[in-house]
Amino acid sequence: MRLVVESPIGPLGVELDGETVVGVRFAASGPVSASDLPIARELAGYFGGTLTDFTVPVELRGGSEFERAVWGQIATVPYGTMRTYGEVAKALGDPGAARAVGTACNRNPVPVLIPCHRVVGAGGKMVGFGGGLPRKRLLLELEARVTLAQMWEMS
Numbered sequence: 001m002r003l004v005v006e007s008p009i010g011p012l013g014v015e016l017d018g019e020t021v022v023g024v025r026f027a028a029s030g031p032v033s034a035s036d037l038p039i040a041r042e043l044a045g046y047f048g049g050t051l052t053d054f055t056v057p058v059e060l061r062g063g064s065e066f067e068r069a070v071w072g073q074i075a076t077v078p079y080g081t082m083r084t085y086g087e088v089a090k091a092l093g094d095p096g097a098a099r100a101v102g103t104a105c106n107r108n109p110v111p112v113l114i115p116c117h118r119v120v121g122a123g124g125k126m127v128g129f130g131g132g133l134p135r136k137r138l139l140l141e142l143e144a145r146v147t148l149a150q151m152w153e154m155s
């Protein structure tokens with residue numbers, strides 16, 4: 001099943017196998033799906049600043065062994081934080097593979113849910129993103145705002 005979910009970064013095409021998310025695409029076309037499926041609710045919560053961890057089932061299909069390892073590693077990057085491509089490569093045991101990490105991030109089949117937007121260039125440089133740098137910036141800014149608001153509420 002495919003649905004189109006409206007978001008602040010444009011319509012997202014979501015591909016489902018039952019209720020399991022198997023794909024997310026930016027700039028989807030077609031009518032926005034009115035859906036009460038868990039993924040639609042969770043995306044609304046994420047973009048509304050009330051959800052920081054997705055719980056919908058995700059199945060990663062395709063990808064090389066290395067790409068799947070990268071996707072697994074970036075899935076562990078906490079909400080509101082960033083890692084560099086080099087840090088991800090080092091965590092995978094191959095410190096020289098920063099560019100390959102970038103390529104794997106670009107091939108992430110479920111962006112936003114597997115947060116490749118949280119992976120940045122050395123020194124926090126805003127480089128590379130399959131959805132385009134403006135979308136990456138908006139996602140990072142959203143998470144930064146929510147993280148700060150949560151910190152202020154706790155103090």
